[in-house]
Amino acid sequence: MKKEFTITVYTENQVGLLNRIAIIFSRRKISIDSLNSSPSEIEGIHRFTIVMNETLEVVVKICRQIEKQVEVLKVYYNTEEEIVWQELALYKVSTDEIAEKATVERLLREYGARVVAIRKDYTVFETTGHREETDRLIKVLEPFGLIEFVRSARVAIIKTSKGFHEKLKEFEKTEPGEELVENEFLNKRDDVFTM
């Protein structure tokens, strides 16, 4: 059964790595629903957040292929319940239309939107939240002539994660200690494959 998974990839900050990761998906004709590239909690360590819709089995295989890349430190995959996530959306509408036909205050309050720019000819709203929330505001604004809409990639925090600081120390050792679980998929494989 296909399901939405959020993949978190900790990597070295290396030119071209994004491409190495992207071709793992494209080679298998698997689409990436959203991809975000950002710094992480550790300076110099990069963090990709990738959203995909696939079966668990495929997700695990993809994760292993990503983790196999030389500059990738660690890959985690999580279901929706295991993460806190947000997306940000921007909406541009005609200022005249909005001023005439809608009560801006109501929009702002009801949809948790903020105004980020007001010009004579256009106004830009912003919302942050889950997909449904950002989608809902599109519907509301459409009648007023939505000029532009854009939504950012997902960013996600793993609820149970203790961050990457300790892990990185282990990776830096030439001979890691026994406690370093290098490929968690192998450890979890029993739960993974009895599904």
Next chain:
Amino acid sequence: MYTVELTEQETEKKKEQAIQNVTGSVALLDGLVQEQVKTVFGYPGGAIMPIYDALYDFNDKLEHILVRHEQGAIHAAQGYARTSGKTGVVFATSGPGATNLVTGLADAMIDSTPVVCITGQVFAHLLGTDAFQETDVINITMPVTKWSYQVTDANEIPAVMAKAFFIASTGRPGPVVIDITKNAQLQKFDYAGYTKCQHVRSYRPKPIVRKEYVEAAAKLINEAKKPMVIFGQGVLLGRAEKEFKRFIEKGGLPAAWTILGMSAIPTDHPLAMGMLGMHGNYGPNVLTNECDVLIAVGMRFDDRVTGRLDKYAKQAKIIHLDIDPAEIDKNVKTEVAVWGDCKETLPMLTALLETKCYPQWLQKFKNYLQDEIDAVITEELNPSTPEMTMGEVINILNELTGGEAIMVTDVGQHQMVTCRYAKYNKPNSNITSGGLGTMGFALPAAIGAKFGAQDRTVIAIAGDGGIQMTIQELGTVMQSKINVKIVILNNRFLGMVRQWQQLFNDKRYSFVNIESPDYVQVAKGYYIEGNSVSDRAELRDALKKMLDHNASYLLEVMVGKENNVFPMVPQGCSVSEVRLK
């Protein structure tokens, strides 16, 4: 960025070393020398000229073999790596020089061969301008390299070279491309000497072996009634031939090989059950679907080995020993996975095994072998037809070389026949393009194989199709004076494709009849001695003459036009549906 860790002592030593002001090119070549590279296969051009210029002064330390096409260079480097166990090194220029490497990179990637390719690149300030002979080499080769890096500053060269060799040769080996812009090759910088790379923090080639999985595997094997081992190149790459032999001998375990695992144990070992897969032996294929515990060592369940996956060893509990975690459960789900280097995991496993033997179970393999001998092998090795077979050529070679030679095959029927019938006493003797099936591999790979194992006889076995793909490398043979024996098994067809057209397309022979030049004349043109035989009566003497000749030699053998390779597991069929005819 580069976590080359130095001990205090090393750091001190380095400080003492005089810092030299050298070009990037000199630092690169010094790196090769420090990595104990002796032989480089390459072809010069504009964007790599500074390196070639520096090479002029490294003549006493590095031997450069000028090939006739960059594909030849990388296949030679692959052959070198496979027979020597060391990393093969290639030089090529930018643009077409680099793109000519792509087939070889793909081949090395899928067959896990350690190769470091140095490609020249246009000046850094010209990157992205469609400059003369500029191609985006890093991105073109990304899917077929284990790692790649573009150097634009000479200061990076020592650490990048060290990292390249470390990554290419450790863990599951593979090809690495280092693309160096011309300015970096020319740039002078303060070179503090070369330090080998021991550790890259984001790369863990050797995992910590988990004992509980080894124990679980041992338990399954000890409880088995009909265990069977299948092994691949991992045993050779891990240099674990002895460990592997002890493992199967203690457990009394029958063992069959993939095409790349071949020669890891002597082919006449009492527990050697032959080759797996599409044209493998009858017994190991059928019994894969009858064994109760299947132990896979250093292999990746390629579709040519497994046939139809949903009917593959469903009755068996599967144990998989592999160094690459991405291979575990990729194609076949396993009961127990032992992630690690088999050099380390096999002895741990052997220690927990009970000493056993399974005479009845082994008898089954023998019975199937007898069926195969009766239906296929006798006729192939001692044919009753006037036409010669490929098998009888290999059979005589076995006798003449006593199983001591290295055979380097191309791709097609002759490859399958060679791998089915060749006898090997020593490891790293069977060199072939397994995963990619690259026609044109044999001749250049044989050249490299000989450089990697100078004291051994190297025989290239090619078809009349494949030899014509890289026949220009006869020029490399000529110029380097390397002693390789070249056997062309000429069936006047692209035989393997013809076989499929016969069996599956109602003999609609679509563009498979291929004409050949006069190979003996071609060889002669390159000052290489040659001969052609079409009469069985002359075959043995001709082969003997070839082997006894004290230089390279080309022998064409005219074989039956429409012979087929059997047994065969047709594509999409289960391994137990293997056909004997």
